Amino acid sequence: MTTLHPTSPHPLVSIAGLNHWFGRGDQRRQVLYQLHLTLNPGEMVLLSGPSGCGKTTLLTLIGALRTVQNGSVEVLGEQLLKARKSVQQRVRRQMGIIFQQHNLLRCLTAAQNVQMGADLVPGLSFGQRRQRSIDLLAEMGLKDHHGKLPSALSGGQCQRVAIARALAANPRVLLADEPTAALDRRTGREVVELLKRMATHHHCAVLMVTHDPRILDVADRLLQMEDGRLTTAQAALQA
């Protein structure tokens, strides 16, 4: 097993010998080969690679959105190999996910969308969760927009609401799949910087898939993937 940060005592995510196949019978095709990877608290790791190399598949496996078939995937102390639905759900609640599309609920206001994330946090009253949602939106620079429906917001604003929603559940890991793909260059850059700031502020590790070479500099660590294999195991950037 290749441990990337051997000094770190409790990695949030540790993957060893992960293989994944799609399809059945003749159609069965391997897309991930013997992956080893760890994600430590507070890190921001960027994953890039050519289209179809398996980045999204890896992300859905870590996010407990897909059943792990082979190898070990330990996330927040839970083994996801052939994990049950209840385990998957528990892991999902402790992770924030940001998609290429914002996927906000169209019928809810910005604040209500964020609160859909906050509602997953146990122990807080409705009012506290509501306040938390409004505060998060303010941190995302959307102070005056919390009563607006997604249709009244720009793409960048929607993506920022989506980030606030992902952070609202107090996640320890944030998974993002090309969150800037649907945005123009400048907005994309802003959103990523905001994401980084928020992740640091909320002590949240980030694993982000991106194609965008201009934002690679925000990463603490870069991962390169090709044909289902991690090629550059480590490429620390001097920020």
Add this chain to the structure above:
Amino acid sequence: MKFGLRRQIPLAWCLLTRQPGRLAVALAGICFAGMLMFLQLGFRDALFDASIAIHRLFNADVVLISSTSSSSISMEPFPKRRLFQAASWPEVESISPVRWGLLVWKNPETGSPRGILAVGFDPDDDILSLEGLAEQKKGLQLDQRVLYDRLSRPEFGPVEDWLKSGRTVTAEVRNVRVQVDGLVELGVSFGADGNLLTSNRTFNRLLGSADGSSTSIELGLIRLVPGADPKTVATVLKNALPNDVQVLTKSEFLAFEQDYWRSSTSIGFIFNLGAAMGLVVGAVVVYQILFSDVVDHLPEYATLKAMGYSSMNLVTVILQESLLLAGFGYIPAFFAGKGIYGLTRSATNLPIGMSSRMAVFVFAMIFTMCVISGLLAMGKLRDADPAEIF
């Protein structure tokens, strides 16, 4: 986890109210279904109720009818002697022979013929507990006099108006001229859309008896001495009398008439079918609305799953949507139903109205309809796969 119980964003409510067009269609569908059910079931009950309106009023504990009579529209004659035989029992206090039949009445204005239910009785007897009858029945002592039901259908002629304007109203019944002496209030039913009351003698004359006598009757009313049990007496009489008559207690007589309309005709079935059609149409509309709602929001529902919401949470949202729809669709349906009943009452004189039993029943049907539609639409939620939204 107490997750489902605490206050959360009212997602079902927001889904419905922030898509007003869709909500309006769903509510219209439910309202339509409810209205149709109120209409059909209301008519059914009113008609069954009306079919025994006059039966209820008979002043009797036990009744005799011919064993070949099957309902008020096919009352067969039986020997009057049977009633006199019954009168010899010590439990019997008094008896009243009654004639009963559908006779052809000619509209006094237009002359067009129509069958009217005529009931003939001895004006000295007190056979119907009907308002205004006691004072007016003395007039029936005279021959060729009748009392006319003012709730009869207007096709029988403007009898009430003429009478009230002081005119003498005469009409032909089976080609015999009779004079309307007064008005009573009975109401129409399946069997009769008009009623008239007259004396035994006049009735017999209408049937062609020159001296107004007859040895046959269609209905024998028997009143018992206080304390006698109608059921026991009916059983005794049943065993004692020849089997050309049926002996019924009054409640059996009511049931006998209603059973005919319920089981020997398809009236009940037709109305139930009408109500079921409403239910099906409503269910299809609600299902369509909820189904397209789920389909339109699949990526959003998948996102909720990816965030850690369980399938149960989403199922609950759809269920809440269907319950909200049921509640909000029922309210206009209820008032529309009330309105329809009011209109029907004034147009047909049918005893139709919003009973609490009906209100609850239709609500239960709408509720069931919405829940079933919701359950069917939920199947589509399985397609919300959080792994496929990237």
